[in-house]
Amino acid sequence: MKTEDLITLLATGAGAVEAPALGQRYATAIGWGVLGASLLMLLLLQIRQDLGQAIWLPMFWVKMGFVACLAAGGLFATIRLSRPGAKIDWVPVALGLPVLGIWSIAAVVLMEAEPMERSKLFFGETWKSCPLLIAMLSVPVFAAVIRVMKQLAPTRLRLAGFAAGLLSGSVAAVVYCLHCPEMGAPFIAFWYLLGALIPAGVGALLGNTVLRW
Amino acid sequence: MQRIDKEAGFRAKEERLRELLVRSLAGDNAAYQVFLTELSAHLRAFLRRRLIGLPDDVEDLVQESLLAVHNQRHTYNPALPLSAWVQAIARYKLVDLLRRRAAYEQLNDPLDDEMELFATADSEAAEARRDLNKLLAELPDQFRLPIVHTKLEGLSVKEAADLSGMSESAIKVGVHRGLKALAAKIRGVL
Numbered sequence A: 001m002k003t004e005d006l007i008t009l010l011a012t013g014a015g016a017v018e019a020p021a022l023g024q025r026y027a028t029a030i031g032w033g034v035l036g037a038s039l040l041m042l043l044l045l046q047i048r049q050d051l052g053q054a055i056w057l058p059m060f061w062v063k064m065g066f067v068a069c070l071a072a073g074g075l076f077a078t079i080r081l082s083r084p085g086a087k088i089d090w091v092p093v094a095l096g097l098p099v100l101g102i103w104s105i106a107a108v109v110l111m112e113a114e115p116m117e118r119s120k121l122f123f124g125e126t127w128k129s130c131p132l133l134i135a136m137l138s139v140p141v142f143a144a145v146i147r148v149m150k151q152l153a154p155t156r157l158r159l160a161g162f163a164a165g166l167l168s169g170s171v172a173a174v175v176y177c178l179h180c181p182e183m184g185a186p187f188i189a190f191w192y193l194l195g196a197l198i199p200a201g202v203g204a205l206l207g208n209t210v211l212r213w
Numbered sequence B: 001m002q003r004i005d006k007e008a009g010f011r012a013k014e015e016r017l018r019e020l021l022v023r024s025l026a027g028d029n030a031a032y033q034v035f036l037t038e039l040s041a042h043l044r045a046f047l048r049r050r051l052i053g054l055p056d057d058v059e060d061l062v063q064e065s066l067l068a069v070h071n072q073r074h075t076y077n078p079a080l081p082l083s084a085w086v087q088a089i090a091r092y093k094l095v096d097l098l099r100r101r102a103a104y105e106q107l108n109d110p111l112d113d114e115m116e117l118f119a120t121a122d123s124e125a126a127e128a129r130r131d132l133n134k135l136l137a138e139l140p141d142q143f144r145l146p147i148v149h150t151k152l153e154g155l156s157v158k159e160a161a162d163l164s165g166m167s168e169s170a171i172k173v174g175v176h177r178g179l180k181a182l183a184a185k186i187r188g189v190l
Helices: A003-011 A022-044 A059-080 A091-112 A115-123 A129-150 A157-177 A185-211 B002-025 B028-050 B055-071 B082-107 B111-118 B132-138 B140-152 B156-162 B168-188
Strands: none
Touching: A003 B028, A003 B055, A003 B140, A003 B168, A022 A059, A022 A129, A022 A157, A059 A091, A059 A115, A059 A157, A059 A185, A091 A115, A091 A185, A115 B132, A115 B156, A129 A157, A157 A185, A185 B132, B002 B028, B002 B082, B028 B082, B055 B156, B055 B168, B140 B156, B140 B168, B156 B168
């Protein structure tokens, strides 16, 4: 087929096309993902016993706030990387700010703590399972987000996979907050971040195959 | 001075093509035809500069990029520059082609190098090697018929539906999915 013929074929009856409402599509995907992650959490883990008291503590909201801001940054990155040629110069800022924020809080907490207390603040009780559980809860969100992204046209597949993974990891961490008893800022600053980075790494590895179009 | 002229020329071109695409997205098919024709010339020049060693692949890649632009035209945000969007697609398809070639050449020993001289001729350079008609013919009927009726024979959606016994929405969906399937078939074929 000659190129002119292809052009005629494409233009004939092409009709109007509506721009996709990206934010809305991703919001729906995240909604389904959160539902799946919550079910997994309720079935396999449990809501923390003292949630009723914990929600009155500022640290609970610092923890929530960090992962929610990270999720917002991840959503911003995901939307930007979903379409060809979009600018991504603000993405590092959007992802870096929440991390810098929690790291500063963690640094202050560690400096003010007694030297003997520091390792407890960092490792908590659950450091071994926390990142893996967050990664597990991220699976339904990841699947839903990737499904939306595939219908768009990411051109930087590894970065796009990373952003989708980070978004699902941090959304999963929001759900995990309802289970996790840890309240130390240094713990959150490292192990929660690691938990969100596991799906991000998986996304970066799988991006080239899963997101190809 | 020359640089300013060049930049002004680029801006004018960008603005013109952007306006054509915006009209196309609103449903102006004539504007779309002009847009794709002018775009194909730019794509050809862009890809030819980058495929110096593979001149035979240029036209294939122009067609593949046009199909990609068409299939993904819903992802264009009119607030952003058109050149960045088109270039990202063209570069993506270029990298994809080079990756496919690398994988192919790893599996296939190029022993018959000396035959290349007679296998290629200059007059062929402007022709696509891959015949999209053949790939189109391989698509299942639910995709092929809608494309053939509405796009090659120029029938309306309703006429195509009557002729093929499919519903009107099946025709519309078939065209859309069929062109995506065509792009997927290209990726499977070197």
